[in-house]
Amino acid sequence: ERGEDHGVLAQEYCERRDELLGSLYDLAKQIIEAKYQESSEGNDNPDLKESIFREVTSPILATAKRHEGYQTLWQICYDISDTVLLRNLMHDSIGPHGGFSFYVFKQLISSGHYSKLLRLGEEFQEELANFLKDRSDLLWLHEICLNQFSTASETLHTCALLSSPGEDADLTSTRKSLSFVERRRLLYLSKIAATAG
Numbered sequence: 001e002r003g004e005d006h007g008v009l010a011q012e013y014c015e016r017r018d019e020l021l022g023s024l025y026d027l028a029k030q031i032i033e034a035k036y037q038e039s040s041e042g043n044d045n046p047d048l049k050e051s052i053f054r055e056v057t058s059p060i061l062a063t064a065k066r067h068e069g070y071q072t073l074w075q076i077c078y079d080i081s082d083t084v085l086l087r088n089l090m091h092d093s094i095g096p097h098g099g100f101s102f103y104v105f106k107q108l109i110s111s112g113h114y115s116k117l118l119r120l121g122e123e124f125q126e127e128l129a130n131f132l133k134d135r136s137d138l139l140w141l142h143e144i145c146l147n148q149f150s151t152a153s154e155t156l157h158t159c160a161l162l163s164s165p166g167e168d169a170d171l172t173s174t175r176k177s178l179s180f181v182e183r184r185r186l187l188y189l190s191k192i193a194a195t196a197g
């Protein structure tokens with residue numbers, strides 16, 4: 001019973017943390033806009049806006065990092081398109097269940113940014129391989145990017161032989177079953193990868 005209570009409390013903590021950090025971030029965006037309007041005097045200056053943004057959001061960023069507020073960390077990095085900050089946070093935030101890296105990977109998959117996901121895989125090879133272990137439809141691409149052709153061949157072969165998407169991870173449940181032509185294509189790719197390996 002204590003385990004269930006702990007789980008419920010942890011879930012409630014996460015929900016309230018995300019809600020509070022989200023509210024703080026929304027308020028910070030209003031402050032940023034007001035400061036920018038006051039400082040820019042009608043002139044468009046992206047560098048000034050970014051400087052104000054970083055100054056105002058730095059305490060929120062530090063708080064979100066300390067309390068594993070991944071949603072807020074992601075939103076801040078996304079809003080200023082700062083991949084360097086994103087990568088630094090991914091290196092620093094290795095928490096339970098993959099930490100911030102897994103959160104970023106989930107966000108990229110849900111938004112369909114597979115190329116960005118695979119580019120991050122060059123730097124976070126092991127983390128992405130662990131994340132994709134139940135996503136054979138993407139794992140083989142990651143393995144090819146890492147020149148692991150033999151492993152990619154095995155993954156492609158396994159992917160072609162899966163009879164239904166239910167055999168794969170929860171994230172893949174929306175995929176339809178593979179047709180005969182798609183299975184054959186994956187088997188051909190498997191042979192090509194085996195030859196390259």
